[in-house]
Amino acid sequence: MNILWLFAHPEHRSLNASLRDDGVRALRAAGHEVRQSDLYAMGFKAVLDADDYAGDDAAGDAAGGRLLVGDAQEDGWRAGTVSADIAAEHEKLAWADALVVHFPLWWFGPPAILKGWFDRVLVQGLASKVKDAQGNTRRYGDGGLAGKRAVVVTSVGAREASFGPRGIHGHIDEVLWPLHHGTFFYTGMAPLPPFVVYGADRLTREDYPAVAEALRERLHGLGTTAPLPYRPERGGDYDEGLELRPELAEGERGLGIHSASGDRPVPVRAEGAPVRAG
């Protein structure tokens, strides 16, 4: 497979940087092609602004000089005038069969530099408001990035139970909902269960080999692991108002209803050895 490894950590001597190096090595040893977007190393511009579409005079003119983000993105993307750093990421995205999205969890989400990658690179036309031949929006299980797989690799200071189904931080799959469902699945990618290093603050040098081995095992299954079983938008489970049909997960609410397996919340990680902190 062709794999794009997105990496967002400010310290190249960190635990996560070591895991990235080991992961990339393992993928290459298994015969995969790997390219990287090491966002800190690239000095990636995090903040979406009008400069991203400065090459496209028409976009601003149409709105009387006012920046309408979605329109400016789509116009720039269609005209080939988005800024060069965005275009370079588009080329990598088109090339990739799978994305590894690797970051430390900060305030229960990706670091700003990674959020900015999604804001700036996943432009309208390519990643949102993608239409099929009948004019229907392709989204949630279909879309501009359909056919690709994506997996989060992240680290947290807390212990695993506190990110479990009844843990105080929220279940890790649901904490990552904006990425898993709102970004990966939304754009058509298949979101795989995340690889999470728990208790990262307490990890010792002696613990590292087991963590790296667990990551290698997960990467080994990158092409075969079953994705999170979200319901596709156009699979018949949602009504015209985009609400789940009343007879499915009847009377229930919560993010778990959007997973199809047995109409009940899914076990976090059906497979794969849990990583334990030392």
Place this chain on the structure above:
Amino acid sequence: MNILWLFAHPEHRSLNASLRDDGVRALRAAGHEVRQSDLYAMGFKAVLDADDYAGDDAAGDAAGGRLLVGDAQEDGWRAGTVSADIAAEHEKLAWADALVVHFPLWWFGPPAILKGWFDRVLVQGLASKVKDAQGNTRRYGDGGLAGKRAVVVTSVGAREASFGPRGIHGHIDEVLWPLHHGTFFYTGMAPLPPFVVYGADRLTREDYPAVAEALRERLHGLGTTAPLPYRPERGGDYDEGLELRPELAEGERGLGIHSASGDRPVPVRAEGAPVRAG
């Protein structure tokens, strides 16, 4: 009250900018003090990196020159050597009784420039790893920002039902979990129900007055609206492993179990004077 309005939109002629102007005006007319952090207008640095703590030589030295984010934040904060733009936000935060956090929802989260505000400003010591006299961590319903209130003001293109309890995008309260629970409640702030402009792409000039009026009404209740009823960490509902006790929301899972309204109405903060409108 003293109110800090955090604003993250790249276009000062946008719907959101108009709402911000109207909201600030209404708060001032009601006798409140309002200060703003208009992140785009400020050119706020979104990306946390070693430069944020460059004034603190000890931090890097202790780790052999390696950036340990939490430690560098806490050392810099205690020594008063964090960068000037972060210190300026700390001063506003200390001043504020309430935060309005206002942004367009991009990829189901805040724009990178706002995520970067949380990454950089909410430093360890002030906002995380805050200890009480007994050495217990003050978190979730208590913490360095206890006594303050916070409300999200945001806009989405989709219609309301699709962000409802059974909507395909996930319930807006749960989509915003990383902010509401993982950031506001985590640091001790009381998260209020969000103000959301739905169908923002389809809003016409004629619709605007009603939206602005609805926002003014919500802001009128900034000091009195009941917060989201999350369970405090140290209120007895969680066990030592930080899992919800089995007899509460028995057999259930999902983010909804962390709200107490089903079992019993628990005030967000067990102690401390509630903030009242001025």
